[in-house]
Amino acid sequence: MTRSLVSRSDARVAPRTPVRSALPEIERIRNFGVVAHVDAGKTTLSERILVLTGRLRRAGEVHHGNTALDHQKAEQEKGITITAATVRCLWDDHALHLVDTPGHVDFGVEVVRSLRVLDGAVVVLDGVAGVEPQTETVWRVADTRDLPRVVFVNKLDRAGASFERTVHEIERTFGVVALPLVVPVELQGASEELVLLDVVAGQLLRWTDDEGRVLVREALPSSPSSALRAFADASREALVETVANHDDAFAELWLAGSASTEALVAAIRRGTIARRVVPVLGGSAFQNRGVQPLLDAVVSYLPSPLDRGEVVGVSSEETTEDDAELPRRAPSDDAPLAALAFKVVHDRHGALVFVRVYSGVLREGETVRRARDGKTFRVGRLVRLFADRREPLSAVHAGEIAGLLGADLVTGDTLADPNHPIALESVHPPEPVMELSVEPERSKDRDRLGEALRRLLVEDPSVRVRVDEETGQTLLAGLGELHLEIATRRLREDHGVEVRLGRPKVAYRETLPSVIEHAAKLQKQSGGPGQYAHVVVRVGPAEPGEGLVFSDRTVGGSVPKAFVPSIEKGLHDAMTRGPL
Structure with missing residues (x-):
């Protein structure tokens, strides 16, 4: 494998990365979304990532309306992200497929369908505002996909920002174990400078240029009486103890006195992927402070497609949800093709379909099967996505995200090998209000x-x-x-x-405030055995957006099964209108 030229954050300058390079191995792929409440700094962060990885020479600014990712006219005018933008970049010999998602609640479908196909998420929080309403929404969406995540506490250069308060709020709101890995520190004579502490490495992180490209790692003071040294030692001790409490293998090393930094990083990675812990890093995207350590954290702690494991098809007429015969695909080029169309856009060039390949290889000119109706079609042009720009491809490999031009597909369609059919779980958009x-x-x-x-x-x-x-x-x-x-x-x-x-x-959403039960009896005697039936209907609230959950618990045959569908239809009809 040809290795890329992007260095880690301990380099002074990240050299410009070639747009085209050899395909990384699948374990070197990171598919992640940048999600947050509106105005938390997602797009600003994403623009800095593109600069540091060599995809942009200079970052655009949201307030200037010139960002590469917010390329639509409405996005530039309103200063918000409206549609998710996808880009591929390289960092530390890893291929990063980054999706910058909207933070406004009105465009939640972009978050839902993006996280449907991603392997992890970077959750951006405003260090002043903390956890905000849409933060909770996107966190719940990530929970439904069982996605590991890393948190970036942004805007720590602003008055009123508090890293410690935000970490406590994360733990309290989401019930997770937060691991502070990169934290702000105060230095004498550097009141205007945002200086960060790498808790794992035990080093100070400082930037010596205005653009935040030149990162210098400094050793901590050696004197035990140093307040900074004491804070760093206490922070690392607390981190090590927390990790040991959630990882038995690391706990054994720690108790034996042989817990190296490499073992600590490996344990944090295991805990993050298993969703036992959530790494938290601080910084300022606008000042480009803390972005390189965040990229290192994406590589070190978020999963590869291989870590996420095989993808399982949904049930069909031949199978049931509990059936062991459900089709499965390993994340490998050698497995039969399984890919999901998660977004479709139209422009002057025609239809562009965003596709995530889970297994096999999607090649231009080959025939694939559309699971929705079983029809086959020939794959047209394939492109690598960079916001509104496109770079030609001949094939898309397992674990990658790319674009397919001109295909007659809709969001949620599965593409599969015609000889090995499979249907993947579709995309479930939020209901309109x-x-x-x-x-x-x-x-x-x-x-x-x-x-x-x-x-x-x-x-x-x-x-x-x-x-x-x-x-x-x-x-x-x-x-x-x-x-x-x-x-x-x-x-x-x-x-x-x-x-x-x-x-x-x-469209008001209504439900019952409590469980209501209604019973009716039929007792008719006109000679012979007579007729008797006792029917109880119990109706109560369901989870928001879940719709009607119908359960038939009739026994004894008193109510013929032929009547049950009519009862369910009547309940559906009754739900279409309410007092509001």
């Missing part, structure tokens, strides 16, 4: 509006379109007012259809 009416400005554009809405549904599965049975209006539903604003803007700018909007209608 608001809708408004949408009509073409000109009646002759009605057909064009229909086609534009069809494409919009393919691109954004969290959008819903329906026709009101009473008024005949076309209703567009989404995750919030901003979501619908951007959706209608795309109808105008991307599809050239001028539309007129009606008043938003909020």
Whole structure:
């Protein structure tokens, strides 16, 4: 394998990385998303990562509207990320597939479908604000995918920021064991400078240039009376003890007095991948302080596709969820192809499908099977993604993320070897909460509006379109007012259809506050054995967004099974409307 040219953070300058290099081994791949509450600094952090890994010469700024990742016009105008951007870069001989996701709640589908195909996450927190509402939302989404994560406490250069308070808030809010690995320290005569302590290595981290590219590692004072030395020793002792409490192998080494730094790093990696611990690092993305150690942490602690293990297909007509015959694919080029389309966009070049390959190799010109309907098609052009730029590829290997041009696919489609079919779990977008009416400005554009809405549904599965049975209006539903604003803007700018909007209608989510039980008896005697039935319907609240969970617990045959589907349908119909 040809090794890349990017050095670790103990180098003074990270040299520029060639865009094309030999394929890294699968254990050297890291697929991760950058997630957070809006304005926590995700895109600023991602831009600095691209500079340090050589993909950009100079970082753009969100407030200037010139970032490489927020390339859409609406993103640049509003200063927020609207659609997830994917880029591949290299660090320390590892291939990083980074996905910068939106932080605004209205664009939660981008987080859901991105984390569906990623192996880990970097959660960015504002060191002043701490854990915010959308932080909790994206954390729950990561929990549903069982994703290991690393936390970056950002904006520690600002007044009111507190690393220690944020760490405690992480533990209290999410019930996790946080491991402070890179923490801020105060030095005499350096009040304006953000200096960090690498707790694992026992070194000070300082940057000697304004752009934050030149990182210098300094030894700690040797004097036992030094307050800085005492703080560093206490921090490392607390870290080692916490890791030992959650890793038996490391605990044995620690008790034997032979716990090396390498053993500590390995134990932290095991604990992170098993989700027993969460590494936490501090810094300032805007000042480019702490980004190199974060990249080192991504490489050292987040899993490779190999660590995530084999992917399991979903049940079909021939199998059940408990069936041991469910198809499985190992993360290897030698296994049959299994890939998932997790995003579709349309532009002037046509359809671009974002694909994660779990096993096998997706090659240009080869025939693959679409699991949704069993149809086969020939793979068109493959590209490596860099925001809105594309770099040609001949093949996409196991563990990689890339783009497929011109394919007739939707979000959640599985691509498989025709001789070894498999269907992977799809993408489950959040349900819409608001809708408004949408009509073409000109009646002759009605057909064009229909086609534009069809494409919009393919691109954004969290959008819903329906026709009101009473008024005949076309209703567009989404995750919030901003979501619908951007959706209608795309109808105008991307599809050239001028539309007129009606008043938003909020779709209230209702449920029962408690369990309610209703019983009915039938007792009829007219000669012979007679008729008797006792039916109880018990209805109660479910988890938010779970919908109707129906359970048939009839026994004895008094209620014919043929009646059960009608009962379930009646309950579904009753759920469509409520008092609000």
